[in-house]
Amino acid sequence: KAGVTQTPRYLIKTRGQQVTLSCSPISGHRSVSWYQQTPGQGLQFLFEYFSETQRNKGNFPGRFSGRQFSNSRSEMNVSTLELGDSALYLCASSLGEWGTEAFFGQGTRLTVV
């Protein structure tokens, strides 16, 4: 069974640009969550989607958005990139509405220059 797949693995963007990251969950998993990991702030929750609906959102500015498709694949978008958005972005999937265990992808390393 394939794990959580995140693409691309690495990205370099210029300040002011926008970026879209993709996450394909484990087959059968319907919940997808996104996290930002930085050395200073650690792991912070961005948002969670279930059946194409955002159910929860962390404390991030509106420049961070996401969506989930009918096949449970999810994308997150960051507009007007800032240097501080440089981070490892991790996606996790869970089985079902009350999935207790989150399985993570390898992340996308975003560098903003």
Next chain:
Amino acid sequence: AQTVTQSQPEMSVQEAETVTLSCTYDTSESDYYLFWYKQPPSRQMILVIRQEAYKQQNATENRFSVNFQKAAKSFSLKISDSQLGDAAMYFCAYRINAGGTSYGKLTFGQGTILTVHP
């Protein structure tokens, strides 16, 4: 707000020895889950062990076991017979077993870097 604290930024252990990583958390909830995740240099977060708060029995997965003290809000991870492949960053995480603002949200500690010496 729920918080998770890992007071040991770094730990080291000799191969085949035992090491314990500490974690404390703060919550007013009674129904929740606690996890230990391992993040090796490959960056992928791997679930090591899970504990349900309503279970008094400590979880065990092969060489990994936890000491869950609910009243003290403590959740330590013991790694027995340490192996070189155990070297990684270890994160303690917490999740409420409810909906609303807890959907899909794991709260993580700052992590402990574990070094295993041959």
